[in-house]
Amino acid sequence: MSAISQLEVFQSMNASPNARLERCAELGDGLSAAIWSNSHDARDYHAPSHHTLSCYLNDGTGTFRRGAPGTTGAPDKLCVMPAGAESAWIVNGDIRLAHLYIGQEQFSLGCIRLLDREPRELQLHERTFLDDPQQAARFRQLVKLDWQEPGERIRTSTLAHDLIDHLLLNQVGLREGLRLKGGLAPTMRKRVADYIEQRLDQPLSLGELAMQTALSEYHFARMFRESFGMPPHQYVLARRVALAQRLLRDTRQPLSQVALACGFSSASHFANRFRSVVGGTPGEYRQAFEE
Structure with a gap:
């Protein structure tokens, strides 16, 4: 279905x-x-x-x-x-x-x-x-x-x-009358978001992200989802794909370099993940903005 x-x-x-x-x-x-x-x-x-x-x-x-x-x-x-x-x-x-x-x-x-x-x-x-x-x-x-x-x-x-x-x-x-419970404090949320943004070209583990907040991996994952509306791995993938889209539109870097700059281990892995999110391959995406 x-x-x-x-x-x-x-x-x-x-x-x-x-x-x-x-x-x-x-x-x-x-x-x-x-x-x-x-x-x-x-x-x-x-x-x-x-x-x-x-x-x-x-x-x-x-x-x-x-x-x-x-x-x-x-x-x-x-x-x-x-x-x-x-x-x-x-x-x-x-x-x-x-x-x-x-x-x-x-x-x-x-x-x-x-x-x-x-x-x-x-x-x-x-x-x-x-x-x-x-x-x-x-x-x-x-x-x-x-x-x-x-x-x-x-x-x-x-x-x-x-x-x-x-x-x-x-x-x-x-939202009117909203009282937030749980989640990351605003300073923690910004710290984690900035940390991810600055390291999109590097492997990022749940433990590494949790260390930025001094929380256990389990507690951090729960609090992250409360604050970001999605699990950490999904947010990281979304930010990597967003960076890839920007590089494909605005630069002439080869696809292999774009893949590495966005933290993907290989061009094939990059293409598969990119297509699953965007609905087209990196090459098709770049071509669409060249026409």
Whole structure:
């Protein structure tokens, strides 16, 4: 079973006799995209485990939230549905829309990288029929690309990351009344993050990272996950791949040198890990930005 088919919003749309899936793709990094058409329908989403950003491409003027018929959609309107949110929709007439599904771990990485806050401190705000021309333009670009062609698929993934960065910078705020328990102290969190960033070209063990906080490996791993929203090894891999993407875009270093600079023991190991995260090989990624 594919990862996208297990996403709750995707499942709800796919279960409708009126909705039609035009195309979909898993973009790597816990991101997936889909384009749907629908008409004369009612859809409920019950606390999905992922975030969903949607953009209306055509029609939608007969679409509204159940209980709020006075506010309807339209082309280029956006909706932000955070993980855990309940929503119910009525579709009168026709609609065509694009969905971007965002996994919790990708959201966590953005919170740390862009906002320098622990993911559990922050909440993605729910928004209905939002006007954001910049985001709508990105969606328009995204739907024009061929998601199955390697180069265009990588451009699709890059646009998806741009959509997420904009979303994090504009639609995220502190959780109200939150009392954090456990996790790393802010100074420890920064120390560990800086330590990792400065040594991405070197082997990093759990014990070595735990030593930066004077915690046991077991306790450190638990506290790290609380603060970063993912295990240490997954965070390190994400930062290595991010560095590799930057080097592939901005330098002409051979792939073997990029692999070593990002802490991968061989070019083949680098290619396998990079593809598992990004959805394309390092060579395909570089080529996509040369065209």
